[in-house]
Amino acid sequence: MLWLCNPNNPTGKVFDKAELTALISKHSDICFVIDQSYEDFTLKPLLSASEAAEFPNVILLHSLTKRFSIPGLRLGYVTASSALLQRIRMKRMPWSVNALAIEAGKYLLNKTDNLLYIEEYLQETDRLATLLQETGCFDVWPTDTHYLLAKLRIGKASALKDYLAKEHGMLIRNASNFEGLDDSFIRIAAQTPEQNNALVSAIDCYLTKN
Known part of the structure; x- marks a missing residue:
């Protein structure tokens, strides 16, 4: 199997x-x-x-x-x-x-009005990946979906996750429990442009403090 x-x-x-x-x-x-x-x-x-x-x-x-x-x-x-x-x-x-x-x-x-606008999500995922890379603190893996895998070049994923949750009410996935990954990996699912901008801004604040 x-x-x-x-x-x-x-x-x-x-x-x-x-x-x-x-x-x-x-x-x-x-x-x-x-x-x-x-x-x-x-x-x-x-x-x-x-x-x-x-x-x-x-x-x-x-x-x-x-x-x-x-x-x-x-x-x-x-x-x-x-x-x-x-x-x-x-x-x-x-x-x-x-x-x-x-x-x-x-x-x-049976609902017919619960549509997913996946093209828009994928466009936002590409934009989010670019924004993360532009910080100079992330390596971002190519993706075919609305979420992406990124590696912090400095600091720990667990610390970033805790900061975003406590200070900004935002959740990202600490990907360290996936086999082969460590506490520098995160997974992020793209949201609306406004939410993605707010996330990157919050991450910038974290990086500035650390």
Whole structure:
């Protein structure tokens, strides 16, 4: 079994779809579990539910939590071939999703006015990356989503996170608990232009004091 996060978290990069499908076809003896929780936040092509169902060795994980901003409900679903789904059902815990989450999910999936303007988010992500780099204190990784991974050249991510939360009421992700990263890495999700400007201004204040 091979687990992939696509788009990747925390880098935001997306695997090339053609290369990924070729890899899946070549290794039919391996089950590919692909976490597409952030699939709604990229314009890069990803495997669709119908495409995944054509493979006997692919399970796609989807999240409503990210798409509809409902982290407290922890609601998601899987898509796969009928044979794989049958095997999953045999191992599934009873009452794996509570009734409130199910009703909320049905309501949200039927809404037609909850649109994501992903192009605008991606433009803001690029602008935010440029602003961070212009401080001279960050290395920023390329991303295909609305969030980005950055490395502080000075100081610690934990200290910056605490400062922003306590002094400005802003939250960023300390990425030090991702395997291979240390306490100099942060993940930031782009917001509105005004919010992004305020964040960079607050970061400038922190850098000036440190």
